[in-house]
Structures are given as structure tokens and as C-alpha cells.
Amino acid sequence: MIAIGIYGSAGRMGRAIADLIEGEGATLAGGCDSRDDPDALAKSADVLVDFSIAGALDAHLAAARAARTPIVIGTTGLSPAQHAAIDEAATEIAVLQTGNTSLGITLLANLVREAAARLGPDWDIEITEMHHRHKVDAPSGTALLLGEAAAAGRGHALSDLRVDGRAGLVGARTEGTIGMAALRGGSVIGDHEVIFAGEGERVTLGHFAQDRTIFARGAVRAALWLAGQAPGRYRMGDVLGL
Numbered sequence: 001m002i003a004i005g006i007y008g009s010a011g012r013m014g015r016a017i018a019d020l021i022e023g024e025g026a027t028l029a030g031g032c033d034s035r036d037d038p039d040a041l042a043k044s045a046d047v048l049v050d051f052s053i054a055g056a057l058d059a060h061l062a063a064a065r066a067a068r069t070p071i072v073i074g075t076t077g078l079s080p081a082q083h084a085a086i087d088e089a090a091t092e093i094a095v096l097q098t099g100n101t102s103l104g105i106t107l108l109a110n111l112v113r114e115a116a117a118r119l120g121p122d123w124d125i126e127i128t129e130m131h132h133r134h135k136v137d138a139p140s141g142t143a144l145l146l147g148e149a150a151a152a153g154r155g156h157a158l159s160d161l162r163v164d165g166r167a168g169l170v171g172a173r174t175e176g177t178i179g180m181a182a183l184r185g186g187s188v189i190g191d192h193e194v195i196f197a198g199e200g201e202r203v204t205l206g207h208f209a210q211d212r213t214i215f216a217r218g219a220v221r222a223a224l225w226l227a228g229q230a231p232g233r234y235r236m237g238d239v240l241g242l
Contacts, residue, residue, distance in 0.1 A: 001025060001026050001027045002026045002027070002046045002047060002223070002224055002227050003026070003027045003028070003029035003044070003045050003046045003047075004017075004021055004026050004027070004028060004029055004045060004046070004047055004048070004049060004220065004223050004224075005028075005029040005030055005031070005032070005041040005042065005044065005045030005047070005048045005049070005069075006018060006028070006030075006031045006032065006048075006049055006051070007031075007032050007038065007041070007048060007049065007050040007051070007052045007056065007060045008032075008033065008050060008051040008052030008053070008056075008075070009030075009031025009032060009033055010031070010033040011033075011051060011052065012212060013051035013074065013212070013215060013216060013219070014031060014033075014051055014052075016212055016213055016215070016216035017049060017051070017216045017219055017220060018031065019216070020213070020216050020217060020220055021220060024217070024220045024221070024224070025224070026220065026223070026224060029041065029044045029045035029046070030044060030045070033052070034052075034056065038056075038059050038060050038062075038063040039063045039066065039067070041063070042060075042063040042064050042066065042067035042069045043067045043069075045069055046069070046070075046227050047069065047070045047071070047072070047223045047224075047226055047227040048060070048064055048069055048070070048071040048072065048223075049071070049072040049074065049219050049220075049222075049223050050071060050072065050073045050074065050075050051074045051075060051219070052075055053075065053077075054075055054076070054077045054078050054079070054082065056075075057073065057075055057078065057082055057085075058082070058085065061073075061085055061086065061089050064089065064093055064095075065089050065092055065093055068092070068093055069093065070093055070094035070095070070096075070223075070226045070227055070229065071089075071093065071094075071095055071096075071226075072096045072097075072098075072101075072219060072222050072223050072226055073086065073095065073096065073097040073098070074098060074099075074100075074101050074215070074219055076099055076137055076140065076141030077136070077137035077141070078097075083097075086233065087233060090231060090232050090233035091231060092231055093231050094226050094229040094230065094231055094232060094234065095232075095233050095234065096222055096226050096233075096234040096235065096236070096238070096239075097233065097235070098141075098145065098222075098235060098236045099140070099141025099142045099143075099144055099145040100141060100142040100145055100190075100215070100218075100236070101215045101216075101218035101219040101222055101236060102142075102207070102209065102214045102215055102218050103214070103217075103218050103221070103236075103239075103240065104207050104214065105142055105145070105146075105192070105207050105236075106218070106236040106237055106239070106240055106242065107240065107242070108146065108192075108194075108205060108206075108207045109145055109146055109149040109236075109237065110149070110237060110242045111205055112146055112149040112150050112153065112194050112205055113149040113150065113152055113153040114153065115150075115153065115194075115196055115203065115205065116149070116150040116151075116152075116153025116154050116196075117153035117154065118153075119196055119198070119203075121154065121175055121176040122175065122198065122199070123196045123197065123198045123203075124173060124175075124177075124179075124195075124196070124197045124198075125150050125177075125178045125179070125194065125195070125196055125197075126178075126179040126180075126181070126194075126195045126197065127139070127143050127146055127147055127150070127178065127179065127180045127181070127192070127193070127194050127195075128143075128180075128181045128182075128183065128191075128192070128193050128195070129142065129143040129180075129181070129182055129183065129190070129191065129192045129193075130182075130183035130184070130185070130188050130190075130191045131182075131183075131184060131188055131189070131190055131191075132184070132185070132186060132187050132188050132189065133184055133185050133186060133187075135184060138182035138184070139164065139180045139181075139182045140182065140190070140192075142190060142192055143180055143182070143192060144158065146192060146194050147162060147178050147180060150178055150194065151178060154176070158178065161176060161177050161178045162177070162178055162180060163177045163178065163179045163180065164180050165180070165181055165182070166179070189209040189210065189211070189212055190207075190208075190209040191206070191207075191208045191209070192206060192207050192208075193205070193206040194206070218236070221239060222236060222239050225238075225239045226239075
């Protein structure tokens with residue numbers, strides 16, 4: 001069976017993944033947190049999953065490259081430089097980076113891309129997300145993933161269209177932009193909605209997480225799929241054949 005190693009094993013996602021691995025037909029190669037050696041885990045695993053913190057990614061990516069071990073990266077809040085490092089690593093190993101490992105979110109992103117492509121720029125796109133009070137980054141990685149899907153459907157990069165929040169006298173909405181709003185409070189695991197607002201009608205596509213296990217299950221499925229892939233940069237849609 002495929003042996004999965006977990007970076008960020010002491011966190012909520014790391015523990016959830018460890019609890020699921022055996023039931024999904026894999027084995028646990030071990031776990032690693034900030035006090036452990038990432039190189040040793042990379043050498044003992046057939047595939048790695050990283051749900052730690054953005055500040056640890058560089059060391060984890062270097063360990064994966066040195067051991068030639070595929071890695072699923074679910075850590076959010078990554079910088080442009082870290083995305084560039086992922087691109088470079090993907091020339092040597094299989095890397096799947098995503099803002100959300102939920103299979104439902106993966107399908108939602110595909111639907112958002114399709115809707116954005118088929119509805120004209122006169123349909124305004126707004127993305128809202130809500131998470132628990134302890135989440136440190138905003139917008140969420142999932143909201144950015146959905147924004148990227150919407151922008152791709154319109155043939156643009158999200159950076160060309162993104163508008164974060166609104167306050168004060170900001171003026172009328174610019175056609176073609178993608179608005180993003182982040183809410184924080186309570187123990188919400190993750191709610192995301194993409195609103196397409198046209199003249200006299202709205203279409204809302206959404207996903208509401210009720211159990212953190214959905215992310216762990218998707219991460220394990222992604223890891224099992226990635227273990228057999230050639231070097232390259234992959235996404236969750238590839239796991240579902242989308």
C-alpha cells in the first residue's frame with residue numbers, strides 16, 4: 001500500500017488525515033511538525049501531504065525535491081514567490097497545490113468556470129466566504145480558487161479583475177470585475193458562495209462544509225492519485241478528471 005507522510009501532523013487537518021488513511025487503503029509513513037526533520041519523512045514516504053503553515057513550505061518543498069517524493073500542498077496564504085518555487089519543483093516531482101481538497105469544491109470550481117464563460121460580462125460576479133474566528137488569512141484559499149475559476153471562464157487572470165471588499169464612497173461597480181468579501185466568526189468550517197447577478201435575476205452557486213473530514217478525505221484521495229503521476233503541477237480537478 002502507498003505510504004503517506006503528513007507535514008503539519010499536529011494540526012486539525014493533519015490529525016484528520018491520519019485518522020482516515022488506513023480506511024482509504026493506504027498506510028501512514030509518519031508525521032512531522034515544526035520540531036521534526038522534514039527530510040527524514042520525505043525519504044520514508046511514497047507521497048507527502050502538507051497542511052502546515054506557509055512559512056514552512058520552502059523547507060517541505062526542498063525535502064520533497066531532494067527525496068523525489070510527490071507532494072500535495074493544501075497550505076494556504078502562499079506568496080507569489082512560493083508559487084514560483086512550486087512551479088520549479090514541479091519540473092522534478094509531481095506537485096498538486098490547491099486551496100481546498102474537498103471534492104465538492106472541486107466540482108463547484110468547474111461549474112463556476114463554466115457559468116462565467118457562458119454568462120456575459122454584464123453578469124456581475126461576487127464571491128463571499130465565511131470561516132471560524134481563528135482563521136488568519138483572507139480571502140480564503142478556496143475563495144481565491146473560485147475567483148481564479150471565474151476569471152479563467154472569462155479569459156483573464158484573477159489579478160486583473162479582483163476587488164477586495166468595499167468601504168466608503170467607492171463609486172459604481174466596474175463591469176467585469178470579481179468582488180470578494182470575507183466574513184469571520186464562530187466555529188464555521190467553511191461557507192462559500194459565488195453570485196452571478198444579472199438584470200432582474202441572480203444565479204448562486206455554493207458549498208457549505210459541515211465536517212472537516214471532507215477535506216481530509218479529499219486530501220487522501222489526491223495523495224493516492226498523485227503517487228503515480230509524472231513530474232508536473234496538478235490540481236484537484238485532475239483527480240476527478242475535470
